[in-house]
Amino acid sequence: MMASSAPMPDHPLTTQDGVPLKTKLARAERMNKLKSLALVLPLALFLLLTFVVPIGSLLLRSVDNPEVVASLPSTVKAIGAWDGKSLPPEPVYRAVAADLIKARDDQTLGDLGKRLNMEVAGYRSLLGKTARALPFDPAPASYKDALVKLDERWGDPAYWQAIRRNGSAHTPFYLLAAVDHRVDDLGDITATTPDQAIYLDVFARTFWMSAVVTVISLLLAYPLAYLLVSLPTRKSNLLMIMVLLPFWTSVLVRVAAWIVLLQSGGLINSALMALGITDHPLQLVFNRVGVYIAMVHILLPFMILPIYSVMKGISPTYLRAAVSLGSHPFGAFWKVYFPQTVAGVGAGCLLVFILSIGYYITPALLGSPNDQMVSYFVAFYTNTTINWGMATALGGLLLAATMVLYMVYSKLVGAGRLRLG
């Protein structure tokens, strides 16, 4: 054990108890890290319990497929032996009769009918009709003949393929449907027929509308933020309050106010007509224009604030120096000032874009059916048709798309350069 107080040049630095300084330092660092980890542990736990776990378990619902497996267990087992082309053999028919009696007594017929009706329209009433007629008395020699006689749909392989497709507790059905695809009778993935295809369009529309809102917001916010920074404090504070005031008002109130202002007999149209600019009212609401106006209005503060806070930190002397060195004022702005605001612009754009993607109430109230974004359909499936598989599939895809966009964005702009203020 060395106890020398003076370090020797060919030996590593050590502390008084002889441990190399490097190790000691690392140990102290580790302690510090553990302490800080312990400090953020409550927050991490909170996030895990209230954010990650619920969202994760909800997303799992988009592949959940419990109905057929739970209600028709022996049918699912028996149908494995079927070739999938002609009609299934007698044991399958016998199994389905037994399963349906049990499902009726357990009252699971409703859920089962709902699930299978998504695969083949009319399945719900077929199950109801069959369950009402069961059990056959006396027991028939052939359940196959008896069931087909009861309803000829039992003689159609398509109805059996629907059961076979759902013989596992997980299904790609909802996720595929959310991108306008389905598994066909032969088990291949194909595009849905054009008259049922909708979600790819809706996703494209969601991203397009969000991009437009982001660009308009940026064009409006940048000069305004610049004005706010360059005005004397008293005036800029007043302006800032005017920016923030609507920010503190309920979204619903602002949307309702826009309807009043923009409708065909509304303030803006009557003003335009009184001024003789148009002779008939312009269609400003219940279409894309109305949605853009209201969304930009609501999201503008999210663009102004980050840009403003970044501009606030830029010294005006740089610009003056550039001009005094002979640069054109615009060139100076573009080459010297603008690059310093990119972090704020980036943060503002990201914020506005991501908020726009999830917009629901504004398009729902101010738009026509072809202005609705993905969230509208999430709400539709959650509340109206109570098809949570479809709702979570759409929501999950939206979340995934947002994450991919964020990654692309941070690759391009650099997440480290974002400044939210």
Next chain:
Amino acid sequence: MSTSVKLAVVAVGLAFVGQAMAKDLTVISFGGANKAAQVKAYYDPFKKVSGINVVGGEYNGEMAKVKAMVDTKSVSWDVLEVESPELARGCDEGLFEKLDYSKIGNKADFVPGAAQQCGVGIFVWSTALAYNADKLKTAPTSWKDFWDVKKFPGKRGLRKGAKYTLEIALMADGVAPKDVYKVLATPAGVDRAFKKLDQLKPSIQWWEAGAQPPQYLASGDVVMSSAYNGRIADAHKEGKNLKVVWNGGMYDFDSWAIPKGSPNKDAAYKFIAFASKPENQKVYSQNIAYGPSNKLAVPMIDKKEMAELPTAPQNMKDAVKVDVGFWADYGESLEQRFNAWASK
């Protein structure tokens, strides 16, 4: 008052309450103006006649509550107002008692479709063509006129959804009311309905809540709209000149049902029988613009009042009964196709 007297009073009171509780009949409805009319026509008179106190409650049609009660065998609701889709589903799932019509009345007295296995119609409501008589010079007479944008310029209101809208499109295309569901059950019929809707698409303003059509009509945003007849009658009462064209209207019932395992089944039957009597249904229809489900009530109602009800013979003549079974089977695929069509 000494403590013992107080206690005695409380005890007697409790005994009284206990007795009353055992006899009370709990009737659950959707509330609003509809419940007020029910109290006047059914709850109060029933108490007078039978001595059974009716406790009125409200719910929003959520079957989850009924299911929980039936599953745990703790049914505290005795009679329940349900809409047709829930009635059919609940009957399949075993939530409701199968009704014994010998305890209710003659099945043949009811409007066709009102006497179901698990429920009996309370009243008839209708989705029909409504228009603002102040804005249109000539009155439209059918869904064909609804499509005629030359003769009746202006926007039209339709419900944003496949239900009702597809039926209307087919009727406008010349399908007879009684054949509407037969045609709609074929792929060619669905194509035909959407093709017809294509023609009108630029002039349609969609509504989602029942309160919107009378608003749109009154403000002049639309000149015609599909609408629930009760809403139009309310607006009419408030002095707006809104009129209903009954030709091609689609009617449906709200029904009474008894949750399975109700401890008060006998009283529940008595109440339903009482509420199905024509003289009581007459009082109900005088208080709200919904038609009686018992045909015998029709001649008792004043001719002028009757003209506003969906069950007047002249209004029923070319009306369609909404086919709940059809929508249970084809609803999802048609709504999906409708959404795809509307968002293009």
